[in-house]
Amino acid sequence: MPWRDPNNWLRAELLAPLLSFVLAFFRALYDDKEPRWMRILIESVICGMITLSAGYGIDAMGMAGEWKYAAAGAVGFLGADYIRTIAKKFVGRKVDPK
Numbered sequence: 001m002p003w004r005d006p007n008n009w010l011r012a013e014l015l016a017p018l019l020s021f022v023l024a025f026f027r028a029l030y031d032d033k034e035p036r037w038m039r040i041l042i043e044s045v046i047c048g049m050i051t052l053s054a055g056y057g058i059d060a061m062g063m064a065g066e067w068k069y070a071a072a073g074a075v076g077f078l079g080a081d082y083i084r085t086i087a088k089k090f091v092g093r094k095v096d097p098k
Contacts, residue, residue, distance in 0.1 A: 025044040
């Protein structure tokens with residue numbers, strides 16, 4: 001039974017989003033800017049999903065799997081709002097020809 005083998009659970013594809021979730025959760029608690037628990041949980045889940053997407057992008061670029069942990073740390077530390085701001089600027093430059 002593959003789900004009982006701990007080596008299947010301790011992979012970068014699962015640990016990196018979990019690391020991002022935990023880091024974003026504790027960062028939101030530490031900053032004390034979010035008044036509601038639901039918003040803290042939602043931001044933490046979003047950070048985990050962004051990290052999962054970044055991990056697949058890292059795999060697609062052929063980079064080593066350890067880069068997923070770097071992406072998890074960056075996304076969890078910066079937060080979903082900051083990542084969204086950076087993404088909007090990047091897409092705006094690529095889409096808007098001047």
